[in-house]
Each structure stands twice: as structure tokens, then as C-alpha cells.
Amino acid sequence: SQQGEEDPQALSIQEGENATMNCSYKTSINNLQWYRQNSGRGLVHLILIRSNEREKHSGRLRVTLDTSKKSSSLLITASRAADTASYFCATDNNQGGKLIFGQGTELSVKP
């Protein structure tokens, strides 16, 4: 069963704009991880944020975590056509490190 829900399911923006994707989950977590997946390829790890952290940055990526609202957001700044992919959030619910994934957000960045 899926734990998280991503919002929106699909997002289309112009190159240079910012893209924001949201993730909500149901149970308490140890950490939350964001992944990217190009069509037909494996998952690429983007960033991990622990339950005691509120915000993390990595290059053009900014992730926030609000454990009181059980939600996270991924912001991609100054998007590029190469950012076009599906983005998934996944939660580690302290069950041996296994991740529970959401359905993903399909991002399309138009040049």
C-alpha cells in the first residue's frame, strides 16, 4: 500500500520557472527521501531529510518537512528541460529502513 500522496500528479512549467511538488504521509517517520525517475530508468536519490530537520538544500533543490502536518515539499529552482522526470517522495517509517513511496509527480519543463 502507498503511504504518501504527491500533489500535483502532473506539473507543466516553462524553463527558468520554479517547480514545487508536495507530499503528504500518514504515519510517523524516521526520514523522508525524494527520488527522481526518468522514463524507463531507475530511481535516482535526490535528498534525504530526517524527522528532526525542517529544511535541506542541495544545489537547486530545497526540501522542507513539517512533521506536525505530515507533509514535505520539494522545490526545484530555475528549472531546466533536463529536469523533466517523475518525482517521488518516500517515507522511512522506522520499519527496518524500508521506504513507502507515493504515486509521484510527473514534471514537464518546456524549453
Next chain:
Amino acid sequence: GAGVSQTPSNKVTEKGKYVELRCDPISGHTALYWYRQSLGQGPEFLIYFQGTGAADDSGLPNDRFFAVRPEGSVSTLKIQRTERGDSAVYLCASSFNPGNTIYFGEGSWLTVV
């Protein structure tokens, strides 16, 4: 190896046949995970190994699915009497320890015809 390696990358098999999918995790990673992903969906957890033992196999859909990791490194996912509904991408992942970053392989695309 540098990353998680999965073989075969593609497998087409006939309904009712037996299939083995292999995963070679990142060297030194103790935790190994198998997931299944259908088109348009997020990955679904199947089974997790810590060392040689299956620590959590709650995601295996039925007894046609089985996985082993006899020496604590390479793992094999085995599917008996395949059905068309088993068609999906089977993803393997590993992490140094539970709770750390989990790294995924490119997946094995299984098509049952």
C-alpha cells in the same frame, strides 16, 4: 561495483514459466530491498534483507514469489508460475545500514505474455 546492478535488464517470458531476477548491491551495503513498479505507479515494497536473512517479506504478493540472499551480498528474486499480472519493473536497492540513503538499480523489466 559503483552502483546497484540488476540482471537481466529485460525479460520476456511465457505465462506459467519460472523467472529469476538477480541483484548485486553496492559493496559493503548490509540492507537490500526489492520493489515492484507498475506503469504510472510508485514502487511497491516486496521484501527487505538485513544480511542474509529476510527481515521483512510482508510485501510479497503470494507464495509464487520468493527471494534469497545466501551470502549477504547478491540476491535473487524468484517468481514461479508467472502470470500476466506479474509484468512490471522489478527494482532492487541497497543501503549501508537501515535508515540510511537507499540507492536503486536500473530495474529488470519483466513482461509475461
